[in-house]
Amino acid sequence: GNSVTQMEGPVTLSEEAFLTINCTYTATGYPSLFWYVQYPGEGLQLLLKATKADDKGSNKGFEATYRKETTSFHLEKGSVQVSDSAVYFCALSLTGANSKLTFGKGITLSVRP
């Protein structure tokens, strides 16, 4: 089956620290990969995506590269801000499978001033 595995959390960082959140996947087909973010009190929103191997998705200073050889899609940011505090979900969807999303468990990021 299809699954997404995220590193265990929570993660607490100081402002301006470097962030890496690991995500690996298992898929029966050729997936598209996503990072969704949920800010406190808000709904899930798409942060970035990549639809084919070696693609890099980027948004708001965050980046993730689709690595087919390691089945990974790690999220990185060079300098986090307090406003990045949120829950981050890695997800996949398969071609021709109505684009339903399979999510990881999510990880809570807290950034201290």
Added chain:
Amino acid sequence: GAGVSQTPSNKVTEKGKYVELRCDPISGHTALYWYRQSLGQGPEFLIYFQGTGAADDSGLPNDRFFAVRPEGSVSTLKIQRTERGDSAVYLCASSLTTDYNEQFFGPGTRLTVL
């Protein structure tokens, strides 16, 4: 413009009762999805509509769960004979089409079964 809305935002019910959860998608979005998010977990797919028809209901946990979208817009998720294990946040999402279009999520309905 308006995003996806869900009502109610919170629902508390007793074991064995029937509940309905409503989703208003973004106008013009043909695809609509329901997910369920239990505490500490990521959302899990329940059912997907393309237009009025349920194109994939493989995620519904059992026959107590049912969803409709009679006019291809608003959708209602119906849960019969609720159980404590049904307690979760129920999320609705819509997208313009299903071809890698971004899914826009609503704020969710938090269901608590006592």
